Amino acid sequence: MQRTFTALLVAAMTALVAQPTAAHHSFAAEFDANSPIELTGTVTKVEWANPHTFFYIDVTTPKGDVEAWALEMGSPNGLMRRGWTRDSMKIGDVVTVTGSRAKNGTTLGNARSVTLSTGKRLFAGSSEENAESN
Amino acid sequence: MRNTTLLAHAIALTTLVSSGSVYGQRAAAAAEPALTPRLADGTVDLGGDGIWDQPWITDFGRQLVGDTEIPFLPWTKAMYDYNKSNAVAYDPQGFCLPPGGPRMFGTPYPSEFIQDRNRIVVIFEGGAHVWREIHMDGRPLPKREDLNPTYFGYSVGRWEGDTLVVEATGFNEKTWLNFNGTMHTDELTTVERISRPNRDTLHYEATITDPGAYSKPWTIAWDIPWLEGAELAEYICQENNKFLLELKDEFGNPFFEDVPTDKP
Secondary structure, eight states, rough: OHHHHHHHHHHHHTOOOOOOOOOOOOOOHHHEEEEEEEEEEEEEEEOOOOOOOEEEEEEEEEESSSSEEEOOOOOHHHHHHTTTOTSSSSSHHHHHEEEEEETTOSEEEEEEEOTTTTSOOEEOOOOSSSTTOO | OHHHHHHHHHHHHHHHHHHOOOOHHHHHHHHHHOOBBOOOOOOOOOSSEEOOOOOOOOGGGGGGESSSSSBHHHHHHHHHHHHHTTTTTGGGGTTTTTOOOGGGGGGSSSEEEEEOOOOEEEESHHHHHHHEEOOOOOOOOGGGGGGOBBBSSSSEEEEEEEEEEEEOBBOOSSSSSSTTTTTOTTTTTEEEEEEEEEEEEEEEEEEEEEETTBBSSEEEEEEEEEEOOOOOOOOEEEGOHHHTOBBTTTTOOBSSSSSSOSOO
């Protein structure tokens, strides 16, 4: 019983292993790790491409304005290993994104995780160090 | 009491494993690692049903063997400091150019070794979608001056017991030696020692000799874990490099003019 439990535990944890993400360009050159963002918005576009997948969401501010945000994720090969497919997000889906804002303060961010409209939360293959520590 | 201890270990192990550390992966993979696989003639098999899960090595200074510091010359130290000051914005790898040299083995994504009759070809998913050929037919390493300088250089290899020893020269100056802005010249030569002490570990070691950039040779090393059952994917960096299209130099001039992107 103990052995079975341990075997299952080891198998489950092996499945959780996060492979390294290529920093094709430096995270710190563009994004500010000290400027965290958490946004909920409606997906307007998904660019499933290398070296970074981008998706765009409309976020309604407390004042009622709509802000258009661009979010950068990792590349498709890295995303697939984290449970994504190119259809995981569709136009019109409401998603929640955590990550870091661009250094230039615009509505551009580097996504660390995305909670999909299904409720499933996936890591976004961010090149920020320790992006997947929680 | 036993359940609490098991839970504590599970939490610790999960933290280790999900942090992506090499040690966490190895701990999770097997209590006792499988033996080094071999080809029919006894040569170490660097392949198998899996891929090498290359780690992201950002700082060669943390991978030193035998030294405590990288033996910079004044200009390479100055370049290192300058590159750090702009968060390595001008890394050629950000231009989707291949890293070449030891950095290639410290660049995600995974790789495979294909051992042919008289050569070994390493195929890399990252860097991007590039390969490197190691001649194993006993030919001598050519003189650097006779070679056209290239990103990956020219490599010849031989087995010394169970260690693959690879000598390379003929590197161009279009790459950075390391992610964090450590430079090199075309005088660079490397000697790499690659071994597979058990199925799940590739031990990678490289001695860097570049009198144009460093005051003496220096050696770096790291382990690369095996991912049994996994396969390479495709990564074509050049496809949609928005970062590059918007990159500006230190004077605010864009590298590319009038490029429309969707970024705000």
